[in-house]
Amino acid sequence: MLLGDAAAGDDPAPGAGRPAEASEARFRLHQATAAYLMAVAADRPLLVAIDDLQWADTASLGLLSDLALLLRGAVAIVITVRSGEGAAAVHDTLGLLGRHDALRLPLAGLDPAAVAELSGLRDAASVAALAERTRGNPLFIRETLRLAEDQGIDRALTGVPEGLADVLRRRLLDLPARHRPAIDAAAVLGTGADRRLLAEVVADASGADVDEALDAATALRVLDEDLRFTHDLVRETVYADIPPRRRAGLHLAALRALELRPGADLAVLARHALAAGSAAAAEAVRWASATAGQAAGRHAYEDAAQWWRRAVEAHGTLPGADPREHVELLLQLVRAQLAAGHGFSARQTRAEAVLAADRSGDPLLAARALTSLDAPGLWKFYTYGDVELHTVRRIEDALTALPEGDSELRCRLLGCLGMERYDGSADPRCDTATAEALAMARRLTASGEAGPELLAITLNARYLGVQLPEHMAELDAIGEELTRLGLPGFELLGHMIRERTRIDLFDMAGADRAAERAGVLVERLDLPWPRFQHLIWTGTRRLLDGDFDGAGNAYAAAAEAGERLNLWHTSNTLSSALLTRHFAMGDYDGAEELMAHYSPFPAHRQVIGVLIGDWRGDRTAAEAAREQGWHPLPRDFGELPGLCLQGEAQIIAGDHEACALTYRRLLPYEDRIAFGAGTFCAGPVGYYLGRMAHLGRAAGPETARAHLDTAAKRCAANGLTWWAARIARERDRIAP
Structure with missing residues (x-):
């Protein structure tokens, strides 16, 4: 990882703070990293080498993306990545680097001359056959040559299976059966293996058997002198061949040994606990939760969401587990998903949390789950036009169960009720519920019983509940108030509201000022949904100027951002915006294709x-x-x-x-x-x-x-x- 775990120590407790504040802290961390590298480069030329980017986590990719912009060419960065491998975020990062004039050097297979040099073969026919058989892949070449040491080049060239795994399995057959447990354990442990740890995992008290196995594997070039496999593909082949039940047992043994080591990596502990299956389900919950908190601490929200999901799944397998604890894990997942920009997934997780809260028999816990979608939102967190009537009923039941009088939970439930009922029918309860919630939030804030965050959440609920022409002046005032609460995420929301309301009110200069500030915050906070929404606004603003090409470019950028999001209803929004462009131009060629999503x-x-x-x-x-x-x-x-x-x-x-x-x-x-x-x-x-x-x-x-x-x-x-x-x-x- 490019971001060390030490970064988490500079931040509040895991899960603390709003998603937008955390994003700002992440950007400050990236700025500090860039400043350090530039300080080092000021004294002497600096080269940063990053190998195997396809395995990078999202936090590291985010850092790399920001460094490309912040360093401005002051430091040379060399990256290697396997073509066609890695998550979508890896390729998004490469695309971003390309826009900063990064030099790409595709590495093809070695040509026959290079194959001859690498292999040391003098026979041109053998060199040509080796190059053709391996397609110039250096690893394939080396593995084929190692097999040739035992069987001769002719048999190696004709007998090597197409898959490298089969080549490796043939070499591994030379290991005595008594050595395989130690090699299997090394494959389970990965790069963190050492002789003592291996001995603990395979229960070799003296370590003699492990030493003998490691020496044999080193002689066969399965392992290097540092006990690492000669290539990750070698380790992966060994790992895949371990029977599932034995593999789970090795992971459990590795977990038990590593838990006794104070410096063990949390993510490693979590992976071993998860891979150990039901025998370590409780430990999987513990270590996956800790890893999620660590990821959130270094602003890796995608990773945090993944680890919270794993913790939830592991907790769900525990017999007799406390349903209240399950709800708390789900609520942590909701927060991480909102921070990562996955609003629709967060809504689905909220539904899971409500059902889990029902099993706990705690109505207050269910109410907390119902109000958990409290991140700044310009749009609702589901496809517009739908109303989840069962959710509305649950909110109304929760309100009935609460004691009368002002409380933060009642305030949140009222705001949530108004938002949920907004569906294009001008339901008066959207107005009455959000108005009551906002008045209550102001009283609680004025008395010191609640902070500005409750007011911001309730203002957001009011905005989402009464978006109607007759409320435009009030919506504009809501946007203005949100910009003054000192909460960066809601400040961005306020400016994005006003870049819209000011245009509605025919104040183009005011809208452009709000948009300029929103653009700055979008870049600083690096939140995916606001970026998409701001690009849509930019295109529509250009339409008002009759700049059809500029609008098309902005919508194209929004489409690209929407594809990276791969989230709810970007296609509907884009279809609507593109139809706007067709209408303004008076040219409907291609518009019918947009109707399906409009x-x-x-x-x-x-x-x-x-x-x-x-x-x-x-x-x-x-x-x-x-x-x-x-x-x-x-x-x-x-x-x-x-x-x-x-x-x-x-x-x-x-x-x-x-x-x-x-x-x-x-x-x-x-x-x-x-x-x-x-x-x-x-x-x-x-x-x-x-x-x-x-x-x-x-x-x-x-x-x-x-x-x-x-x-x-x-x-x-x-x-x-x-x-x-x-x-x-x-x-x-x-x-x-």
């Missing part, structure tokens, strides 16, 4: 279907909508752009009565931009009112001209010159 609501699909059909010269969808009626639009963050586009569809369909109703619904928001929280922006509402008044016959031509004239002036005053010109052209088409 929205779960029939009204949205109906409107887009009419617009695409009209562009293709097909009035089927328009006539069907007029005949069958228009689906009601969801009342949510996308209500204004939805109404604008529905009005356009009604103009196409010639449904003047319906258009007049849409016009009246939009009229109170004439001074707004229908921004749709950045995911679907229709543009200035006044433009659509003018078109509906004129083409939809919702009002007279003078009213239409007035709408358009006001909208054009407002756009010009806010620097939206593309929109100002478009609206002016529309106005000039109306006869005086």
Whole structure:
């Protein structure tokens, strides 16, 4: 690992702090590492060599990514990685390094001349056969030559199986059977083996048998003098051939021996305990939990989530285990998943925690589990349009069971209830529950019974529960307040809210200032979801300027970020944003492919279907909508752009009565931009009112001209010159 365990000692206790604060601490750690390397490089040239990057953990990959930016070429870094191996995060890191002009040197197999030099063979035919058989792989070449020492080159070339493992197994047959236990134990221990430890694992009190086995393995070049296998593939082959029950027993013996050593690595203990199976399940929970805490301490949240999951799974196998302890492990996993940006996985884990809490018989524990999704969130932690009614009922039951009066848990439950009910129906309980929660949070904070974190969580709940056009001023104020609470993650959320609300309120300069600050925090905190969301906003902001190429580039970057996330509903958001671009350009070529991911609501699909059909010269969808009626639009963050586009569809369909109703619904928001929280922006509402008044016959031509004239002036005053010109052209088409 590039990050040493000592880094964890500088941070609060594992699990402490918010995900965003931890991310900021991680970035400071990376800055300190870069400063140290630059200080060393100031006196003499410095080369940092990193071998086998495909085995790096996520914390090390994050450090390497930041070093590429922070060092700015002051230190030379050489990395080796096996082609095609490693997790997706490894290849993401390589891609990032490539954007910093890293020099790539692909290493192909050795050519015949190099094979001849390595092998020492003088016969050209044998060299050619060896090169062809091994494809120039140095390890394959060496292993084939070692086999040739015993059987001759001709037989080695013709008799070597295609898999290297079979080559190794043939060599291992030369080890006497009495030596295999020690070699098997060495394979189980890996690079941490030493003679005394091996003797303990195989119960060789004197160590004589182990010494004899190690000497024999060294002579056969299975092991090096330092007791490491000559190649990891050798160790992996030996390990794979150990019968499962014996392998588990060796892991258990290794665990028992290593637990007595105060300097043992926590992750090594955890791996041995997990591999030992049911005989060490309790130890697996202990050491996996400790390793997860250590990973969180060095800001390796992906690793922390993986280790918490292993701890949960091991605890689930313990007969008679305390269900309350199981819930606590699951809640630790939720926190790690939120910190890593895995919101949907965290939601699934929350459901597990609630069920486990039920088995404990502790209603307060179940309530804690229900409110565990408390990370800063611009969007809800599940696919929009769904409401988990069973979760809503559980929250309501938990509220009923709590004593009356103010409490942090009641406050959290009320906020959670409002968020859960937000589904496009404008359920009044979203408003009442979050309003009650926010008032309670302010009282608890003012009395000193709660800190700013509760207020931030409740403000976030209020924002998510009442995203409606009539609440826009309040939403903007929520964003402003979040930026002043001194909590970096919620500060970022506040700026990201305001980069959206300010545009809705036609304040482009204010939105751009908020976006600039949000961009700085996105880079500093390195949180994956906010990065994706900010890129979506960037593309939509460029659409307002008529910069279609710039918007496309930003959406492409968002798509790349979304693929790396591999999380919930990025495809829906991207489809919505890309449809926005099609609509702004007036070109729907390829838009039909986006419809499948666009929205779960029939009204949205109906409107887009009419617009695409009209562009293709097909009035089927328009006539069907007029005949069958228009689906009601969801009342949510996308209500204004939805109404604008529905009005356009009604103009196409010639449904003047319906258009007049849409016009009246939009009229109170004439001074707004229908921004749709950045995911679907229709543009200035006044433009659509003018078109509906004129083409939809919702009002007279003078009213239409007035709408358009006001909208054009407002756009010009806010620097939206593309929109100002478009609206002016529309106005000039109306006869005086």
